[in-house]
Amino acid sequence: MYIKKLKLHNFRNYKSLNITLTKGINIIYGENAQGKTNLLESIYVLGITKSHRNFIDNSLIKKNEDYLTIEGIISKNKIDDKLNIYLDNKTKILKYNNNTIKKISDYISNMNIIIFYPDDLELIKGSPQIRRKYINLQLSQLYSNYFILLNEYLKILKLRNEYLKKINKKISKDLNYLDILTGYLIDKAILIYKMRDKYIKKVNEHCSNIYINIMNLDGFNIKYKPSIELDIKDPNIKEKLKKEYDKRLDYDLKLLSTSIGPHKDDIEFYLNDKNLKYYGSQGQQRIAVLALKLSEIEIFKKYKETTPILLLDDIFSELDDNKKNNLLKYISKDIQTIITTTELNNLDSKLIKKSKLFNIKEGNIIKIKEVKLDE
Ligand SMILES: Nc1ncnc2c1ncn2[C@@H]1O[C@H](COP(=O)(O)OP(=O)(O)O)[C@@H](O)[C@H]1O
Numbered sequence: 260m261y262i263k264k265l266k267l268h269n270f271r272n273y274k275s276l277n278i279t280l281t282k283g284i285n286i287i288y289g290e291n292a293q294g295k296t297n298l299l300e301s302i303y304v305l306g307i308t309k310s311h312r313n314f315i316d317n318s319l320i321k322k323n324e325d326y327l328t329i330e331g332i333i334s335k336n337k338i339d340d341k342l343n344i345y346l347d348n349k350t351k352i353l354k355y356n357n358n359t360i361k362k363i364s365d366y367i368s369n370m371n372i373i374i375f376y377p378d379d380l381e382l383i384k385g386s387p388q389i390r391r392k393y394i395n396l397q398l399s400q401l402y403s404n405y406f407i408l409l410n411e412y413l414k415i416l417k418l419r420n421e422y423l424k425k426i427n428k429k430i431s432k433d434l435n436y437l438d439i440l441t442g443y444l445i446d447k448a449i450l451i452y453k454m455r456d457k458y459i460k461k462v463n464e465h466c467s468n469i470y471i472n473i474m475n476l477d478g479f480n481i482k483y484k485p486s487i488e489l490d491i492k493d494p495n496i497k498e499k500l501k502k503e504y505d506k507r508l509d510y511d512l513k514l515l516s517t518s519i520g521p522h523k524d525d526i527e528f529y530l531n532d533k534n535l536k537y538y539g540s541q542g543q544q545r546i547a548v549l550a551l552k553l554s555e556i557e558i559f560k561k562y563k564e565t566t567p568i569l570l571l572d573d574i575f576s577e578l579d580d581n582k583k584n585n586l587l588k589y590i591s592k593d594i595q596t597i598i599t600t601t602e603l604n605n606l607d608s609k610l611i612k613k614s615k616l617f618n619i620k621e622g623n624i625i626k627i628k629e630v631k632l633d634e
């Protein structure tokens with residue numbers, strides 16, 4: 260799939276913008292603080308409904324304005340669809356082909372995005388929460404029922420935690436009710452465990468080869484780390500999990516929350532038996548994130564029968580030429596790619612030749628170079 264047209268109104272430093280993108284490679288260039296990242300961010304928000312940066316929604320609205328709109332035409336298998344987002348201080352309205360969409364799960368699987376940006380290293384170095392958020396997002400883009408399942412799980416989790424508090428404060432003492440909640444929670448947890456496990460296996464089918472191709476290093480893999488020992492294929496998994504929850508009941512009552520479950524999951528990145536979080540060089544970590552995300556492209560191709568839109572925010576300045584070229588091999592003509600850079604010199608001249616170029620200054624496009632090799 261690719262984004263054909265993008266229209267912005269009051270998005271960060273853009274008063275209004277109306278551009279046509281090529282389905283191949285698009286390069287957004289300009290000096291610092293001109294709006295390159297903002298432009299990528301608007302495309303991300305259009306697809307995912309939230310920013311990839313940790314900002315509250317309101318900061319997306321242009322200063323001194325009270326609403327923003329983003330509109331995009333997404334082309335998939337020769338069919339065009341229109342996505343719209345309207346945001347003000349109180350509401351966010353999502354539209355798909357002019358129909359208002361109430362459920363985010365119905366919206367976010369329409370436009371698939373993979374983004375690379377300098378803070379990506381947090382995916383390895385940061386807290387488990389960042390990795391869970393990432394996996395949840397990827398699975399939600401792949402399967403809209405995952406998003407629904409996850410929200411059901413979180414709802415029951417909240418009920419269980421509230422009930423633990425009530426028992427602790429002796430407002431309630433009905434342990435049967437707690438058992439019922441725990442049972443529901445485990446049912447949902449097992450489904451999430453299975454989907455995450457399958458997903459990590461899919462990623463592993465691709466990422467180690469990608470890592471070899473870019474880094475020339477063998478043995479890269481990703482491990483799924485649920486908060487407890489778990490045999491996903493065990494037919495008695497439900498009973499075993501129930502025992503674990505029972506065993507931890509006193510602890511959970513003290514903690515006033517549920518100490519195990521998918522909300523405590525993590526993933527780890529390994530080069531052979533070396534955990535890259537602790538023992539990887541910055542370069543190894545960076546390529547690990549690239550390999551993970553490039554694997555997503557293969558997964559999308561296979562399971563959604565389309566390619567996602569690739570957003571590359573200022574990542575070329577940090578890679579040496581060799582790795583840059585290895586990476587560019589993955590960015591073939593059939594994946595729409597939108598690259599930002601301050602220096603066109605950071606990019607290969609052959610790449611520039613086949614790209615559509617947008618020069619940005621203070622939230623305006625001041626120059627466009629079309630591509631001839633488009634179709
Ligand atoms: N809500 C907003 N309203 C107006 N300007 C904004 C808003 N948020 C960020 N900006 C401006 O956007 C610019 C940064 O844009 P950005 O896309 O991050 O730059 P870069 O081109 O370096 O990637 C800054 O000048 C900043 O003041």
Ligand SMILES: [Mg+2]
Binds near residue numbers: 295296297573
């Ligand atoms: Mg930037």
